[in-house]
Amino acid sequence: MGEPLAIPTSDAGGAAVPGNEPGVDLTQDTLLDRAIAGDRHALGLLLAQHQKRLYNTVLRMVSNADDAAEVTQDAMLKIVQHIGGFRRDAKLTTWMTRIAMNQAISHLRKRRTRDTVSLESSGRAAAESDDQAASLRAALADHREPTAEHRVETRDSAQRLQLAIDRLDDEFKAVLVLRDIDQLDYAEIAAALDLKVGTVKSRLFRARLAVREMLRTDTSAREDTGPAT
Amino acid sequence: MIDRHDPNLLLDYLEGELPEDVAAEVESAMQQDAELKRLITELVADRSALRAMPDAEPPGELIEAVQAQLEREMLLGPPPEPIPLSRGHRNTQPPAANQPSHLRARLVFLGGIAALLVLAAGITLYSLSQTSLLNLAGSSPATEPNHAAAPDAFAQQPPEFSDTTGPVLSRSNAVAEGAAAPLSSMPQPAAFASIPGVSEPPTAIWFISNTSTPPLSDATLDHAYRLAFAPPDATTLILPGAPQTRIAALGRTSADGDSSLSGNRTRATREDSAAAAMSLSDQRVLQTPRAAAHSSAHDNRPRHTQQAAIPATPGIEQQLVVASRDRSRVESELRQWAVSNRLALISLDHAETEGNGQSDALNQVETTPPSIAPPVAAEPGLRRSVAQRPAAASKVGPPSASTPAAPQKLAPRAQPLASADAEAPAPASSPPSVPQPDEPARRLLLQVNTAQLPDLIGQLQSPGRALRLQQNLSPPPTPTQPILRLAEAPVSPLALPQRFPLSPPPPPANIDQLVRQDQVEWIEVQIHDSP
Numbered sequence: 159m160g161e162p163l164a165i166p167t168s169d170a171g172g173a174a175v176p177g178n179e180p181g182v183d184l185t186q187d188t189l190l191d192r193a194i195a196g197d198r199h200a201l202g203l204l205l206a207q208h209q210k211r212l213y214n215t216v217l218r219m220v221s222n223a224d225d226a227a228e229v230t231q232d233a234m235l236k237i238v239q240h241i242g243g244f245r246r247d248a249k250l251t252t253w254m255t256r257i258a259m260n261q262a263i264s265h266l267r268k269r270r271t272r273d274t275v276s277l278e279s280s281g282r283a284a285a286e287s288d289d290q291a292a293s294l295r296a297a298l299a300d301h302r303e304p305t306a307e308h309r310v311e312t313r314d315s316a317q318r319l320q321l322a323i324d325r326l327d328d329e330f331k332a333v334l335v336l337r338d339i340d341q342l343d344y345a346e347i348a349a350a351l352d353l354k355v356g357t358v359k360s361r362l363f364r365a366r367l368a369v370r371e372m373l374r375t376d377t378s379a380r381e382d383t384g385p386a387t
Numbered sequence: 388m389i390d391r392h393d394p395n396l397l398l399d400y401l402e403g404e405l406p407e408d409v410a411a412e413v414e415s416a417m418q419q420d421a422e423l424k425r426l427i428t429e430l431v432a433d434r435s436a437l438r439a440m441p442d443a444e445p446p447g448e449l450i451e452a453v454q455a456q457l458e459r460e461m462l463l464g465p466p467p468e469p470i471p472l473s474r475g476h477r478n479t480q481p482p483a484a485n486q487p488s489h490l491r492a493r494l495v496f497l498g499g500i501a502a503l504l505v506l507a508a509g510i511t512l513y514s515l516s517q518t519s520l521l522n523l524a525g526s527s528p529a530t531e532p533n534h535a536a537a538p539d540a541f542a543q544q545p546p547e548f549s550d551t552t553g554p555v556l557s558r559s560n561a562v563a564e565g566a567a568a569p570l571s572s573m574p575q576p577a578a579f580a581s582i583p584g585v586s587e588p589p590t591a592i593w594f595i596s597n598t599s600t601p602p603l604s605d606a607t608l609d610h611a612y613r614l615a616f617a618p619p620d621a622t623t624l625i626l627p628g629a630p631q632t633r634i635a636a637l638g639r640t641s642a643d644g645d646s647s648l649s650g651n652r653t654r655a656t657r658e659d660s661a662a663a664a665m666s667l668s669d670q671r672v673l674q675t676p677r678a679a680a681h682s683s684a685h686d687n688r689p690r691h692t693q694q695a696a697i698p699a700t701p702g703i704e705q706q707l708v709v710a711s712r713d714r715s716r717v718e719s720e721l722r723q724w725a726v727s728n729r730l731a732l733i734s735l736d737h738a739e740t741e742g743n744g745q746s747d748a749l750n751q752v753e754t755t756p757p758s759i760a761p762p763v764a765a766e767p768g769l770r771r772s773v774a775q776r777p778a779a780a781s782k783v784g785p786p787s788a789s790t791p792a793a794p795q796k797l798a799p800r801a802q803p804l805a806s807a808d809a810e811a812p813a814p815a816s817s818p819p820s821v822p823q824p825d826e827p828a829r830r831l832l833l834q835v836n837t838a839q840l841p842d843l844i845g846q847l848q849s850p851g852r853a854l855r856l857q858q859n860l861s862p863p864p865t866p867t868q869p870i871l872r873l874a875e876a877p878v879s880p881l882a883l884p885q886r887f888p889l890s891p892p893p894p895p896a897n898i899d900q901l902v903r904q905d906q907v908e909w910i911e912v913q914i915h916d917s918p
Contacts, residue, residue: 205450213445227446234453316440319433338437363398366430373433 219262
């Protein structure tokens with residue numbers, strides 16, 4: 159732990175990453191070998207390669223940039239702590255994704271408890287509202303610190319998609335995110351979430367239907383409330 | 388014809404994983420089913436939109452934050468929260484003080500329940516332990532094998548002998564010194580299974596092993612000894628002295644002089660049993676209260692528990708004294724004991740008293756309170772050897788302050804044990820079961836480890852024999868202090884007191900010859916904690 163992690167200043171998203179030595183390119187396998195052997199510089203380069211993907215995966219899960227940064231940081235910390243025990247029985251991507259997803263789900267559970275408390279204490283009026291769309295938006299919104307995107311009305315389809323994803327249960331959300339955001343195949347998703355492939359497919363289809371239903375409902379609500387606003 | 392409600396089929400179509408022919412069938416069905424077509428179209432659009440969602444750029448200092456957190460954990464241990472990033476870190480885990488009141492109330496409620504559960508569990512365990520002790524004290528029929536044969540053994544407890552001392556036969560010294568042996572080193576009940584004369588598991592041994600237990604009643608101790616050590620009709624003398632000292636004497640001889648274990652155990656007589664138990668080290672002969680008064684009474688029931696104050700001997704917590712007049716049996720059993728149990732023997736001491744004085748002493752005890760002989764300074768690890776002990780008080784009545792200065796009565800003898808036998812009255816002329824005032828009582832002093840206690844007791848207990856057990860001597864043997872086995876003990880046990888050199892090892896002991904030729908009536912065992 160004495161040797162610091164490598165902190166690349168340039169984009170490290172490629173398969174070949176500049177190594178320590180000038181003119182030497184290190185493949186991901188080489189970096190992984192070195193990282194497992196305790197090379198903190200190689201580990202830093204590996205993390206730099208995967209941090210964007212991990213961050214976006216987590217971001218789709220937690221729907222908040224700051225939370226995503228924290229969760230990604232925690233996930234990377236666990237990766238650093240456990241890279242020595244990585245046995246290559248799964249792809250490094252899958253292994254990292256699994257760690258990140260576990261961190262994200264854990265974070266969501268904590269946040270759900272907090273949000274539930276917040277809604278119980280201050281949102282009873284909103285909960286009793288007949289306006290389903292308003293209630294939905296209230297539930298989807300991040301009450302703690304809305305991002306700039308959430309302060310404005312979500313007209314963009316991507317934003318509405320994200321709101322719909324947010325409403326999914328964690329197990330469905332994780333499958334959908336890994337499939338569409340990370341674009342993992344069924345086997346990788348199954349490995350990352352410790353599920354069977356059949357379960358992955360079932361959840362994926364149900365998640366798509368749920369998202370579609372929520373988007374349809376949201377669209378209807380927007381159309382109903384549109385003239386008033 | 389496809390099943391429009393088959394989710395796998397639709398999913399595979401959405402994911403583009405269907406064969407062309409099947410995909411064509413789906414598209415054909417979509418043409419015929421507007422609702423299906425609309426749903427699939429929307430799902431495809433959603434999927435495309437999801438995949439087209441732009442990636443966000445992670446914070447630039449993400450890896451730096453990881454590195455900082457690693458360093459922090461290295462220095463301070465895992466923090467409760469990750470190190471915040473520079474931008475917009477918010478505490479996602481509000482402190483307890485900021486939690487809603489109903490959450491705090493729930494936490495307090497759950498904490499209270501947990502505390503109550505812990506308290507209830509503690510009380511239950513404590514109650515169970517106390518109940519177990521009480522049961523072992525004789526309330527359970529399963530642990531009272533001697534009551535039927537000894538109807539007055541407990542009922543006629545003399546009130547003047549009520550126990551008011553602290554933990555008896557305990558290991559309080561060891562506890563106080565932080566040198567208490569672990570529980571596992573104590574004799575386990577199973578270890579007593581093969582002890583002759585013990586018909587019930589001697590669970591009572593636990594009574595005398597734990598100072599945390601409340602002071603034990605005399606009846607409890609008596610019962611414990613009966614279960615653990617004594618043959619069914621033996622006489623038990625428990626002598627409460629200072630809180631940390633007790634002497635228990637077990638002895639039994641038969642009325643007709645047959646003192647062998649194979650003889651009739653139930654024919655032990657009071658006077659013989661009482662006379663068989665005494666404490667040479669304190670120069671007092673102990674008796675049961677009715678021994679002298681009922682010298683003519685011959686019943687087959689065990690005697691009372693007799694108690695008398697004796698001085699506390701520093702460093703000695705337990706003393707179990709068993710008087711023996713069955714010399715031949717002592718010899719054979721000692722030999723068997725040494726061979727079969729591989730007794731860890733540190734030293735072997737032997738002495739004889741000038742007359743056992745038992746009969747006289749019985750009367751003296753009846754009329755004269757036992758006086759205290761000041762303890763003689765002992766060598767480390769060998770608290771008080773036989774030779775350092777004053778002579779028996781049988782001839783002088785109650786011991787006086789000058790009594791300890793009479794070591795000449797137990798002076799070391801240069802002659803072998805066989806010579807001692809020559810000095811002693813012949814067993815044939817003196818029935819072993821009948822105490823003779825001038826009959827010498829011969830004694831062996833053994834030092835063993837605590838681990839050998841069950842075997843020792845099992846092997847040495849015998850009618851008509853005195854066995855003294857001194858436990859928890861200090862300092863205990865150290866690992867660098869090898870323990871001599873009995874077979875390695877020197878042959879010269881008559882040079883008293885004697886600590887045998889440990890290096891080089893002494894020649895093999897002629898213990899067989901020793902015990903065969905000697906008329907051992909007293910076996911004093913000093914028990915050390917197992918290192």
